[in-house]
Amino acid sequence: MNFENKCFWITGASSGMGKALALLLGDYHVHLILSDRNFEGLTDVVNEIETKGSKATPVQLDMSDAAAIRLKTEEILAKVGKIDGLYQFAGISQRSLVTETPDVNDRKIMEVNFFGAVTLAKCLLPSMISHGGGQLAVTSSLVGKFGFPYRSAYSASKHALHGYFESLRAENSAFNIKVSILIPGRIQTNISRFALTSDGNEYGKMDPGQANGITAKKAARQILAGLKKEKKEVHVGGKELLMLYFRRFVPSLFYFISSRIKPV
Numbered sequence: 001m002n003f004e005n006k007c008f009w010i011t012g013a014s015s016g017m018g019k020a021l022a023l024l025l026g027d028y029h030v031h032l033i034l035s036d037r038n039f040e041g042l043t044d045v046v047n048e049i050e051t052k053g054s055k056a057t058p059v060q061l062d063m064s065d066a067a068a069i070r071l072k073t074e075e076i077l078a079k080v081g082k083i084d085g086l087y088q089f090a091g092i093s094q095r096s097l098v099t100e101t102p103d104v105n106d107r108k109i110m111e112v113n114f115f116g117a118v119t120l121a122k123c124l125l126p127s128m129i130s131h132g133g134g135q136l137a138v139t140s141s142l143v144g145k146f147g148f149p150y151r152s153a154y155s156a157s158k159h160a161l162h163g164y165f166e167s168l169r170a171e172n173s174a175f176n177i178k179v180s181i182l183i184p185g186r187i188q189t190n191i192s193r194f195a196l197t198s199d200g201n202e203y204g205k206m207d208p209g210q211a212n213g214i215t216a217k218k219a220a221r222q223i224l225a226g227l228k229k230e231k232k233e234v235h236v237g238g239k240e241l242l243m244l245y246f247r248r249f250v251p252s253l254f255y256f257i258s259s260r261i262k263p264v
Ligand SMILES: NC(=O)c1ccc[n+]([C@@H]2O[C@H](COP(=O)([O-])OP(=O)(O)OC[C@H]3O[C@@H](n4cnc5c(N)ncnc54)[C@H](OP(=O)(O)O)[C@@H]3O)[C@@H](O)[C@H]2O)c1
Pocket: 011, 012, 013, 014, 015, 016, 017, 018, 035, 036, 037, 038, 041, 061, 062, 063, 064, 089, 090, 091, 092, 093, 112, 139, 140, 141, 142, 183, 184, 185, 186, 187, 188, 189, 190, 191, 192, 194, 210, 213
């Protein structure tokens, strides 16, 4: 992917990895459509991108609202004509045991992390195909590759992204549609602060593992490199990525470790 002078849509752009990637892409004279639930949070990002000589359009969008996603996509496409890449970061996490998590939380997490990402990708795909192709990236997680305590619905929502977007890739590779699945480990962002607990409230703190993780800026550099190479999977993080290899090559060690994780 050559980013120069292209148009990209980033969801979850007001914070964390979405914001950090937007700021890096701002160096390529691009037009960025930046969406988030929190419109005010986008203002600083837009200003910083414009000082780099790129253009940024903020869009308020709740990824759990399918009708709003459809409407905003029509409006944006009518304005810009063509989106070259859709990079989806919007997501919510979870900190609760299976036995204490109400169904409403499971559904909320699936709605934002899975159905929202699917609806937006489906809205843009026909236009990308008619313009000769494009790039789609969705943000999974290490726990999109294996289950993990306190993350049942979150892990399920990320696993679902793999099945869906690998199928989408297989169906559309002939139309020059590139799909990258981003797999972050532990990144210093707000994701655990806003994670849903069993009573539906926010967890409110950063997990120690995450606090010791790489910064969002470093993660965004790894993501940008992976997108540039159009990698099918982009592993993002530090030594915690070893869990992928334990799970694959030493599964007994993986099961031993994961069954001993304690709440923090
Ligand atoms: N940080 C990690 O260690 C880690 C590890 C693996 C995977 N990930 C994934 O990476 C992605 C980016 O997260 P992050 O770590 O950068 O955390 P973050 O800073 O909390 O970013 C998440 C973004 O999603 C937005 N969002 C949440 N619910 C939304 C909704 N209903 N509609 C629209 N936007 C919504 C948030 O904005 P508002 O709250 O303002 O709406 C925020 O901008 C997420 O999909 C997450 O699951 C993170």
